[in-house]
Amino acid sequence: MNAKLLLLGILKQSEMHGYQLYDFIERNLAVCTDLKKASAYFLLNKMEKEGYIQAVEQRVGNRPPRKVYRLTASGEQLFEQLLVENLAQYTPPVFSDDIGIAFLDQLPAERALALLRKRFQTMQLRLRELENIPPHPGATALLIQHQIHHLQSEIAWLGKLIASLEQGTSPARTPRREGIPDCESPS
Amino acid sequence: MNAKLLLLGILKQSEMHGYQLYDFIERNLAVCTDLKKASAYFLLNKMEKEGYIQAVEQRVGNRPPRKVYRLTASGEQLFEQLLVENLAQYTPPVFSDDIGIAFLDQLPAERALALLRKRFQTMQLRLRELENIPPHPGATALLIQHQIHHLQSEIAWLGKLIASLEQGTSPARTPRREGIPDCESPS
DNA sequence: TTTCGAATAGTCAATATTGAATAATTATAA
DNA sequence: TTATAATTATTCAATATTGACTATTCGAAA
Missing domain, CATH: 1.10.287 (Helix Hairpins)
Known part of the structure; x- marks a missing residue:
């Protein structure tokens, strides 16, 4: 859901087409998301179907037409809801390293x-x-x-x-030996 | 790939079937992974096809047979490779909050x-x-x-x-006002 | 003025992930 | 004893994600 919040939040500040959005995120917000290009497009399509954003076709020169998105009223509402949820919550990170x-x-x-x-x-x-x-x-x-x-x-x-x-010693508060806990033998 | 490392590492210490693996991860290693049950099964199947682990059917009572997995030689090799890669690397976290x-x-x-x-x-x-x-x-x-x-x-x-x-002041080192950077108007 | 690389803009097939369902067994309490 | 809840074990359809590809335009160097 945070990806939606991100897209809505950016679109709220200024309407954009898909590539612009993606590019903007890459340049400025990469530290808080890893949204890929194709995922951004997917979500934009989805949110359009869901009525949170609406697209206007725009032609520049004789490039293929681009879809410029803007928030709808229900998009504004969703944005606020997601923002409030996000700010009040803490998501423990997963340290895969x-x-x-x-x-x-x-x-x-x-x-x-x-x-x-x-x-x-x-x-x-x-x-x-x-x-x-x-x-x-x-x-x-x-x-x-x-x-x-x-x-x-x-x-x-x-x-x-x-x-x-x-030191060859166990790190503070780590008892006994290294290694993951013993596994009970299968039931 | 880290999920593979996790599964191989546990199987290296003791052979297990899918549910056992999942349960063990839930109980002991939830802080470093968010692997869901179905994903664990998917990866086990895949690694079996790839020859990193092999399954032996095991019957207990008249329960449906379970597949008990153990590492193959190439599984041991992959484990070491992934472990070495993991330890030497640092993956910047994504703070979606x-x-x-x-x-x-x-x-x-x-x-x-x-x-x-x-x-x-x-x-x-x-x-x-x-x-x-x-x-x-x-x-x-x-x-x-x-x-x-x-x-x-x-x-x-x-x-x-x-x-x-x-304080109503900007946080240290943050210049000017709040908000994400101004977006250039569309090209 | 051609060419070649970079920037722009998007699509799609393949892959990965997961919520929910299924189903058997065992524990528990009524 | 007999429901019923919890645990064990797995599968699968639906969703989500992404790497790789396509295609156009623009800038600048040759």
Whole structure:
């Protein structure tokens, strides 16, 4: 649903056609969505059928006609509803990179450490990239700041993990050995 | 691909049938994946076709037969490859909750603040929940700690945002007014 | 003025994901 | 004992997602 909120929110500020929307998201809002082009088109079609947006055909030169979308009244309503829901809620992220962490003990300690140090470097690199993004206007700056804040926190966490692995000791509060919990034998 | 890593990693530790796998993930590894039941079955079938795992039919009582999966040699190989890739890499998260933040200025300031305070409370609640999870064995504890670390960082960030909105001033380093960047008029 | 790469604009077949249904077995409480 | 709820186990139709392709126009270098 958040993708709908995104599209509606942008269209509310200014009407656009599909490619423009996609391009705008790519350039300014990539940090909060991974909507692909085809998905954007799919959702626009769907929301048009559902009556939240309406399209006007526009011809420029002798290019093929483009559909320029704008919000309808019920689209405005949906936008507000989705915005209110979004703001009040917290969605716990899924750290899929942690899947590897769960199987850390399947690799020789030195190998695992080397790989984690590489991850650490990748993160530092990205942090520098984010810090070097020229100041975006409006709320985008806020979103980038959020990414930076998060990344710093993640770097700190991974740093501690690496340090504790280097000590050969378990990381704080982790009892016993590494590895995922023992699996009960099949019933 | 991370879902494959997850399934292979668990199967490497002990052979299981589909439901067992799914149940195990739900109970212990929900913080690093959101794999649904049907997706788990789909992937198991696929990996069987691809030769990474092989199934043995098992009958218990007169229940319908179950397929118990185990890694093949090429499955072990794929597991290691995916693990190495995973550990060395960092995948920037997509904060879809930030979509709402980008449209904060579409709501009266007081309304927006009230909603963000609600989000803040939700996060505190979840933090307490995480802190009260009884100590899991093995690496799961580490993953939960990671969630806690992250959540604390997110709470701090949102706290600052709320404070700066309460001041009526722009949050640090955010220039000019709120809102997503101006959209160039269509070409 | 031709050509070649980039930008614009969109489509579609293939793939992936999931909510909901099915169905058997076992536990539980009435 | 006998409903009924919970657990075990899987399937499938409907939806959603995306990589790869098509096609036009524009800019600029040769």
